[in-house]
């Protein structure tokens with residue numbers, strides 16, 4: 001039997017960013033339905049979301065490539081907005097397996113858009129990335145910066161999907177899309193119940209730092225200390241995951257205004273180096289983070305940070321959580337869940 005209540009469909013809702021967005025959506029009073037194929041997540045995260053919010057979240061293990069299964073969700077729930085997080089995100093893997101990335105990320109999105117069209121659901125918020133800007137031509141990076149010069153297949157999927165969504169909006173003015181270009185999301189929900197749960201060796205800086213602190217890794221390897229930055233290490237714009245998640249809920253207002261296709265940076269506007277982050281984490285947690293300087297990682301750039309003004313002016317959104325809170329919240333999650341969502345024995 002189909003429900004008459006309105007729902008936000010969250011694809012990839014069991015993942016790191018999706019699960020935090022589900023909490024913020026529920027706390028803002030929205031009904032949520034989650035689909036996730038669990039390739040990089042576990043439904044345990046949704047159980048934790050339910051603990052945090054005291055609300056039930058209907059969740060389905062569905063692959064976006066399985067169009068018939070996606071259709072059934074649209075038949076069962078009255079969906080008004082889709083938040084689309086589902087996709088693969090490992091940059092290095094995307095260079096090795098480009099077809100897997102194009103098939104999953106682009107193919108999955110096209111399926112989703114087709115089903116949305118079929119059911120007359122024309123509002124989407126898409127997880128894009130600062131990676132669409134490639135190596136910055138100027139700093140801070142605003143939304144007018146040229147896009148599309150990214151060098152890895154993952155980044156190109158984000159750029160291609162942005163273009164596909166833009167074309168869909170151009171073809172039918174009833175469509176509205178907000179493309180959110182994330183800088184570097186870090187941290188965890190205050191409860192310490194949900195957080196980032198990387199499989200295998202973390203690719204990203206802060207999950208690696210947290211695993212060193214909890215004793216799962218011996219030391220951090222700092223990729224490059226000869227960049228043209230104040231201390232020679234790479235500079236990025238780290239944003240608290242809850243600020244980022246709240247940006248999605250606020251962006252829903254833009255859809256209601258009939259915005260067409262618009263893109264916003266979600267960042268703080270401030271860059272910190274790898275060593276700044278190590279120091280901040282040590283200060284916030286009292287944990288020593290041994291590190292070794294090593295050569296640059298292929299494909300990395302020296303410095304990138306956002307100009308977040310457009311989101312502030314247009315959406316009324318800006319970040320409120322600083323480095324200390326990012327590190328404290330990350331550590332609460334990691335120390336309470338040393339193995340992430342996996343049971344202690346695995």
Ligand code: NAD
Pocket residue numbers: 011012013014015016017018035036037038039040041062063064065084085086087088089104108127128129130182183184185
């Ligand atoms: P994540 O891997 O934790 O979440 C993605 C979720 O999508 C996972 O739960 C995974 O199981 C699911 N998924 C993957 N392929 C799917 C498919 N075919 N069908 C259904 N579900 C599928 O990653 P995240 O960090 O939460 O990222 C969420 C989104 O934000 C991704 O699109 C990612 O590219 C984008 N993004 C992430 C970052 C970042 O640094 N974490 C930065 C910019 C953009």
Ligand code: WQD
Pocket residue numbers: 089091128129130131155183184203204205206208220221222223224233234235236274297300
């Ligand atoms: C940050 C800094 C590293 C790990 C990547 C993707 C990007 C986006 C976010 C999705 C850099 C350094 C890292 C380590 C290190 N994802 N570092 N030792 O590279 O800015 O962005 O994740 O869209 O597309 O490319 O983030 O966390 O990997 O690195 O020294 O073990 O930390 O060199 O300077 P990055 P990151």
